[in-house]
Amino acid sequence: MKQIYDTAIIGGGAIGTATAYFLAKSGQKVLLLERGSVAGESSSKCDGNVQVGDSPAGTDTEMICKSLQLFPQVVKDLDLDVQWKSCTSMFAFETEAEQEAGRLLAEEKYAAGVPMRMLDKQEIHFLEPNLASDIPGGILTDGDGQVNPMLLCLGLLRRAVQYGAVFYTGTRVQSLEKTDGGFLIRTLEQDYRAVNVVAAAGVWTPDIGRMVGIEVPILPRQGQILVTETVNNFVHRTVTEFGYIMTRQESRDFVRNTTPDMEKFGVAALLEPTEGGTLLIGSSRRFDGYNIQNDDRVIRAMVQRVCRFFPKLADIHMIRCYAGLRPYTADHRPILSATPMEGFYIASGHEGSGIALSVITGLLMDELLCGRPLSLDLEPYRFSRFQEKVSGQTGGYARMNM
Template identity: 40%
Template sequence: MTSSISVDVAIIGGGIVGMSVAYFAAKQGLSVAVLEKGEIAQGTSSRCDGNILVIDKEPGFDSLMSLESQKIIAELTRQLPQPFEYRAPGSLFVCETEEELAAAKMWVDRQRALGLPFRMLDRADIRQESAYFADDLVGGLECASDSTVNPYMLTYALAEGAAAHGAAMHLRTEVRGIARLKGGGFAVDTDRGSWIADKLVNAAGCWAPHLGRMLDIDIPIVPRKGHLIVASRQRPVGLRKVMEFGYLMSKFGGSRRVDEETERYGVALVFEPTESQNFLIGSSREFVGFDTSVRPQVVRAMARRAMRFYPGIADFQVIRTYTGLRPWTPDHLPIVSGVDEIPGYYIAAGHEGDGISLAAVTGKLMSELLTEAAGTCVPTEPLRYDRFREKGA
């Protein structure tokens, strides 16, 4: 390639967030190039569960943004030609103690005050959900709107949808340098040629800080490692997503009464049935850099935690285990924003474990920012890049 290709928008990153941005931007008529150093969904998007959740979101902006993403995902089932195993069965939190149940009641009251479809569950409700639950679980809560997808298939469906609107996908194309142009815009140098873009979207997830440094931008994203177990058994365990209420403590850094190993690895029950009749068991949370090795001691801790809530599934068979890196930010919200000091530079990253949940609303919001739309699908203030500077982060 001897000359540069000019586009309205260059998107760096071919995961679910990058492909969602590409789809919605191309749909708005912008010329789009996606630059991905590997394959589509090669990173975090293929190493995660597939939940579009409101149940675990802080009541307020977080939960309302997630509800908007659920609505957009439902629309995408009609807009995208490729299916992506969409189901909307709702999801559950289960509680171990009366103290957790009291906290769950406050959580439900706050969500219901916002008009969200939450309700409390008693012991009988929990037993009806699955015969394999432990007898001492005191209750829980439900969010009826929660849905699930195959994240790999959704990423590809978005990519195909973006391509149908004219977006160009450049895989196995690693960005080596980014420079600002005097007249505005950016020159993006890769190992397979160069691009000129009026606007640039950094959608590289855990690797977003690396790209930010090319223009001296400090992006406060750190990889947070998570393990998953893919398992099976002859008889089905349950029909929808289940988490322990203590998952919130693990996610947001609260204290729990658990054994030392469970606490050390940030382990909390996540159970998710798949369309193929297998199920996923999670989860763990560790700050260990970019180490993606599977650690048997973490897998054991996750299996023990699953059997505490489901003692009747001790005969499950492990099909495989794997890890993924989640792009963590200090306030647990993504960055979906322009960078004021560099006009035309945007960030769509930092979703931690909510990349699948928030990919749709992120793509739509970013397309609105790129086209300078009069209004946006969700408020932009909580997602601004410069919020960390204001907090001294």
């Protein structure tokens, strides 16, 4: 209780550890509290892709580009190998109609400086021979990245500690009390004091917000991942169906040739090679509360969909599966913001981009709390945007209370 921290961060996943890293590096007295283990929740139940192709053009693309630029600098400063690498990634079209929509996206992104280019049928099958023979083309993106999510969190926290941060795992916050000097943070083990608090607890951020009377419009959106046996050179980069962009953004303007279960569970084909030689198979998106149990119906739909693009996967064994929760907001953008409660900040709501946007989020929160010029305009990510929605408006704040 004698120690008063400049900032207490609640949450030990990718966002929380990245924020701790940057604040501690800036010289702040940082406390990080995690109720379980570091990277024990969503950050350990995801892939490690850092991709620019699936983000909408404009501010969101600018944000992921800045994160991609920042990753090599941060990784170089860590004393742990987080398996970071720059790589290419691919979107595959199922139909000629998708091909035309993809062409418009690629042209828009290329004009914004994103290194994307169209692939015709011959090119895409030369790069990925195991794709289904009728796939008509795709998009290739240069300069994307991959990282091991769990090692990234551990590396960021380890370096933050070297910069002076203090962390406690297995420490659940019981209450937050606003005081003249900041906040009194009560846990079962002991109490802590901090001038500022950053809620970076992913899908559990609303629980932290309610402790200070703030309703945070974030919902848990479940995703499942399948893991195969070791396979050599089956796929050479992350390959995602173009329709993934539509499922992620909940677009109804784009019709795919899918089954009712695929649509119901937000299934889109994604295949990613890992450092260990296995393949990760995704993806799914559904609202099912805080349930992280795998569902046979979802798994079946995922396997059917990915085998549409890679038929030879039918001969490969799946060895395990797992599910995680993505922190979802109605406009698919994170909240990186101060709140009506002075000193209480939110860094959450990244949905499926928490790993990809971790380092840029950490930098922006550091700049925000320390009062330095921002590397990116945070207006689109402010908390108050949800309060300005009219109750009952489609896609607005009311959608978050479903």
